[in-house]
Amino acid sequence: MNAPERASSFLLDEDSGERKIVYTTDTKVTNAGTFRLNKEDHTVLNLLRMQLLRDPGVRFAGYIHPHPLINYMELKVQTNSSHTSPTEVLSNAIEDLGSETDHLLKEVQNAMENWRKENQDVLGN
Amino acid sequence: MPYQRFPRVEILSIQPQEIKFILSESDTSVANTLRRIMIAEVPTLAIDLVEFHENSTVLNDEYIAHRMGLIPVRYQPAESLKGSDCSDAFLPHRECVCYEHCMRCSVEFELDITYKVTGEEDVLAPLTVTSKDLVSNNELVQPAHFLSQDEQDEAQDEGVAIVKLGPGQRLKLKAIARMGISKEHAKWCPVAVATYRFWPEIHINDEQMATLTLEQKQELVDTCPDRILELDEVTGDIRAVDNAWDICTYTEDLKFAQAAMKKRPEDDDFVTVTQSKDRFIFNVETTGAMDADEILLSAIRVLRNRLNYLAQELENLKDM
Ligand SMILES: [Zn+2]
Numbered sequence: 001m002n003a004p005e006r007a008s009s010f011l012l013d014e015d016s017g018e019r020k021i022v023y024t025t026d027t028k029v030t031n032a033g034t035f036r037l038n039k040e041d042h043t044v045l046n047l048l049r050m051q052l053l054r055d056p057g058v059r060f061a062g063y064i065h066p067h068p069l070i071n072y073m074e075l076k077v078q079t080n081s082s083h084t085s086p087t088e089v090l091s092n093a094i095e096d097l098g099s100e101t102d103h104l105l106k107e108v109q110n111a112m113e114n115w116r117k118e119n120q121d122v123l124g125n
Numbered sequence: 126m127p128y129q130r131f132p133r134v135e136i137l138s139i140q141p142q143e144i145k146f147i148l149s150e151s152d153t154s155v156a157n158t159l160r161r162i163m164i165a166e167v168p169t170l171a172i173d174l175v176e177f178h179e180n181s182t183v184l185n186d187e188y189i190a191h192r193m194g195l196i197p198v199r200y201q202p203a204e205s206l207k208g209s210d211c212s213d214a215f216l217p218h219r220e221c222v223c224y225e226h227c228m229r230c231s232v233e234f235e236l237d238i239t240y241k242v243t244g245e246e247d248v249l250a251p252l253t254v255t256s257k258d259l260v261s262n263n264e265l266v267q268p269a270h271f272l273s274q275d276e277q278d279e280a281q282d283e284g285v286a287i288v289k290l291g292p293g294q295r296l297k298l299k300a301i302a303r304m305g306i307s308k309e310h311a312k313w314c315p316v317a318v319a320t321y322r323f324w325p326e327i328h329i330n331d332e333q334m335a336t337l338t339l340e341q342k343q344e345l346v347d348t349c350p351d352r353i354l355e356l357d358e359v360t361g362d363i364r365a366v367d368n369a370w371d372i373c374t375y376t377e378d379l380k381f382a383q384a385a386m387k388k389r390p391e392d393d394d395f396v397t398v399t400q401s402k403d404r405f406i407f408n409v410e411t412t413g414a415m416d417a418d419e420i421l422l423s424a425i426r427v428l429r430n431r432l433n434y435l436a437q438e439l440e441n442l443k444d445m
Contacts, residue, residue: 007219010166010308020438037435043161044431050154054128091439096129098432100155105425107134111146112418115136 009071010039023087032060032078033086038071045073051093052077057084130155141207142272142410144417147324149404156321156405162424163319164307168212169414170198170232170266171312174301178237181294182254189288189296194312196256196285197269197414198232198302207416208269210423215304226301232266234259234300240290249292255284259300266302269413315415315423324404325373327353327365328397334363337395341386345395348382354396363396370406373398 012018018038026032037045045063052061060078077086132151138144148156175190182189200211221230236259240252256268270284271277288296307314337345339356342363346354353369356362366372375398383395411417 006309010306011219021442023442043158047154047158050152087439087443091436094432094436094439098429098436099129100132101425101429101432104132105429107132108421108425111134111136112139115139
């Protein structure tokens with residue numbers, strides 16, 4: 001009856017015009033803003049937060065999950081200067097994580113290949 | 126890309142049903158993301174719709190439909206021997222243009238088992254309907270009956286038991302498997318276990334150690350319930366055993382024991398065991414739906430695609 005849609009935790013509700021990312025500039029704090037990431041969870045948000053904190057241009061990065069039954073996350077970012085916007089630092093963080101993931105994929109593939117070469121006799125082929 | 130890391134991976138073992146590896150030069154956020162994606166976001170196939178034609182068994186339709194959903198379904202490409210990533214071979218059913226379901230977004234299984242009685246039997250034992258009785262309309266997609274040969278050898282049944290039939294009972298149904306992720310329902314979860322542990326960093330303070338007698342050192346070795354330390358018989362030095370990383374569970378016994386052994390409370394510890402912040406021991410076991418190494422590769426691709434998508438959405442944001 002009032003059960004949520006089965007896919008409501010990971011599929012954007014495009015019918016009601018839901019967008020993946022919504023940005024709001026902070027009205028009280030300088031160089032700060034809040035990203036609302038719809039249909040995301042700790043999986044990606046904690047990754048983004050930790051990557052943002054590695055950037056010396058970032059003064060603050062933190063996220064909240066408002067409620068277990070709410071399917072969006074809010075990511076608050078403040079930068080050190082007005083020359084770099086929160087959107088820019090987030091964009092850089094995602095790019096860095098992207099290349100890290102590419103590297104990880106290659107690394108895993110190599111490691112698997114090497115392991116198979118070294119253990120051919122164990123595998124019996 | 127100024128703040129990028131270059132993680133390293135060492136494989137400890139690969140089996141179809143289990144993979145163990147070490148991820149290093151990264152951090153917990155990456156390890157945890159990988160773990161969470163393997164559990165909840167790697168797409169697999171699972172039975173999602175069941176159409177009952179006849180069910181005179183003791184279990185009701187819903188109960189059987191639920192049990193069918195939990196049977197691992199394996200996609201094995203023609204040239205491969207592995208349970209593989211099905212995301213390139215199938216469309217998510219919500220994106221497919223078909224009316225209900227079609228070959229592009231689903232796989233159909235048929236099952237029709239009747240317990241026929243001829244009247245000549247001495248004993249009428251129940252008949253078990255298993256995953257072996259499911260007939261697929263796509264030869265690349267089959268239920269995963271067993272995880273390994275060992276498991277099969279030990280099993281009582283031919284496959285995954287669905288229901289037991291009594292004499293004269295019949296079960297006839299059509300089941301439709303679709304691609305999904307376990308964020309929607311746990312039946313799509315490809316892993317039974319996906320965990321990581323922190324690598325232990327065992328530091329032995331030689332200076333402090335020199336103040337101990339051989340008996341005290343032996344006492345220290347025996348204090349640790351995990352037995353991560355050993356005494357070198359020749360030199361009489363304490364060292365970590367070779368597989369300490371594998372058996373260490375970070376008990377506090379060592380800490381308490383050496384606090385009592387110290388001459389002054391402010392002295393340094395003889396041995397310190399800490400959790401590494403950038404080295405993780407992963408252990409992934411499958412349900413049989415996919416091979417363990419394929420799950421890991423698939424998880425990394427899922428992460429890559431998600432980051433691409435987020436980057437694109439962020440670009441769109443700038444243009445607005
Ligand atoms: Zn379709």
